[in-house]
Amino acid sequence: MEKKIISKIALFCAIMVMMASKTSHATDLSPKAVSKWAKALNPANEKFTNLHFFLHHLHNVTAVTIARGATTDKSPTFFGLLDARDDPLTAGPAEASDHVGYAQGISAAASLQGISSYDPFTFVFTNEEYNGSTLSVLGSCALFAPSCEAAVVGGSGAFRLARGWVTTRSYYLNFTTGKASLEVNVVALHY
Ligand SMILES: *[C@@H]1O[C@H](CO)[C@@H](O)[C@H](O)[C@H]1NC(C)=O
Numbered sequence: 001m002e003k004k005i006i007s008k009i010a011l012f013c014a015i016m017v018m019m020a021s022k023t024s025h026a027t028d029l030s031p032k033a034v035s036k037w038a039k040a041l042n043p044a045n046e047k048f049t050n051l052h053f054f055l056h057h058l059h060n061v062t063a064v065t066i067a068r069g070a071t072t073d074k075s076p077t078f079f080g081l082l083d084a085r086d087d088p089l090t091a092g093p094a095e096a097s098d099h100v101g102y103a104q105g106i107s108a109a110a111s112l113q114g115i116s117s118y119d120p121f122t123f124v125f126t127n128e129e130y131n132g133s134t135l136s137v138l139g140s141c142a143l144f145a146p147s148c149e150a151a152v153v154g155g156s157g158a159f160r161l162a163r164g165w166v167t168t169r170s171y172y173l174n175f176t177t178g179k180a181s182l183e184v185n186v187v188a189l190h191y
């Protein structure tokens, strides 16, 4: 009888410790916890992560124009057009496949020479593995280009101190409906 109670208490303690370690990693952002994390940082523990997913863009729905310059409408490269976007990310090419997060940011037509956009945005992950973690991306890309390369300049949560790069490939594109899907590959080093 006593043994049974002790093992039950031991099991309860083990579960509490597991829950505490899980939440402290995810949510303890106090200066003390952050300093402790930084002090324990060991370059030998740098991690490598390769992610592959699909981005779904629908003009006027997941991306909307928020500003335009006085001369934008006359510009052959839409120079000065600024969009806000929140494109959903899925594990597979189908929009109904497992949802993994969002690409949230802005996209500015920032070239007088050709149609190219300056895209600062954040991959905000919502899947079980990386829930709440983010990767910040910066680059000059044409959204509708067949392929594109941009830099990963940082991250949070599971991707603290991230650096890396993103490559995208056009998977589906329809100018009439404003619908586009991109295949995304991320290579990142982080702690
Ligand atoms: C992600 O975290 C949010 C907020 O903590 C929670 O509501 C949601 O259920 C989590 N999602 C997954 C897939 O674990």
Ligand SMILES: *[C@@H]1O[C@H](CO)[C@@H](O)[C@H](O)[C@H]1NC(C)=O
Pocket: 173, 174, 175, 176, 177
């Ligand atoms: C684009 O979508 C329109 C409307 O659904 C359709 O009529 C057209 O065939 C599509 N074009 C391509 C290239 O898929």
Ligand SMILES: *[C@@H]1O[C@H](CO)[C@@H](O)[C@H](O)[C@H]1NC(C)=O
Pocket: 059, 060, 175, 176, 177, 178
């Ligand atoms: C988006 O909305 C604007 C303004 O209403 C419209 O001119 C444009 O044709 C729309 N684009 C698509 C792809 O629906």
